Amino acid sequence: MRKQDCFYLGKIAKKFSFKGEVLAYLDTDEPELYQNLESVFVEINKSLVPFFIESSSLHKEKFLRIRFEDIQTEEEADEIMGSEIYLPLSMLPKLEGTQFYYHEVIGFDVLDTRLGNIGKIASINDSGAQPLFEIDKNGTEILIPLIDDFIIALDRANKTITLETPEGLVDLYLG
Numbered sequence: 001m002r003k004q005d006c007f008y009l010g011k012i013a014k015k016f017s018f019k020g021e022v023l024a025y026l027d028t029d030e031p032e033l034y035q036n037l038e039s040v041f042v043e044i045n046k047s048l049v050p051f052f053i054e055s056s057s058l059h060k061e062k063f064l065r066i067r068f069e070d071i072q073t074e075e076e077a078d079e080i081m082g083s084e085i086y087l088p089l090s091m092l093p094k095l096e097g098t099q100f101y102y103h104e105v106i107g108f109d110v111l112d113t114r115l116g117n118i119g120k121i122a123s124i125n126d127s128g129a130q131p132l133f134e135i136d137k138n139g140t141e142i143l144i145p146l147i148d149d150f151i152i153a154l155d156r157a158n159k160t161i162t163l164e165t166p167e168g169l170v171d172l173y174l175g
Helices: 074-080
Strands: 006-015 022-026 039-044 047-059 063-068 084-088 109-112 116-125 132-137 140-145 151-155 160-163
Touching (some): 006 039
Antiparallel strands (some): 006 022, 022 063, 039 047, 039 084, 047 063, 109 116, 132 140
């Protein structure tokens, strides 16, 4: 399985028992969706390795207590400590309306209610306090804050997203 075909679910954070159980921190708003997994991919030496789950349960709000089939001791658990865990993109719950996953809108045309087509989404930068659409308009980069109020429509079939941006914002880049 290739990393680009997967999404980041979380990280193996700490050992839970002397029998190799671990606690994985889940980076999701809905951890309950992932409490009955059969397997996950664990990143080991930059490769994704499938690990089968014998049993799992939610622990506190954001942790999943996992007993993997092939990990029976504390020493074996130590070997995967701090490793990131992934699932195939096909396991993401489907989103409706104007909700979307960042990876799914890359390449979408951006339509502004006043200016028409202002380019294609090249990427989404979520490293700062406010995620930004990074839009490419014939080699010019346009940055628009990813704010729910700006998003008017999302058309997955035609790969377009319609935004209503504040007057002057896009003009800063195109002027």
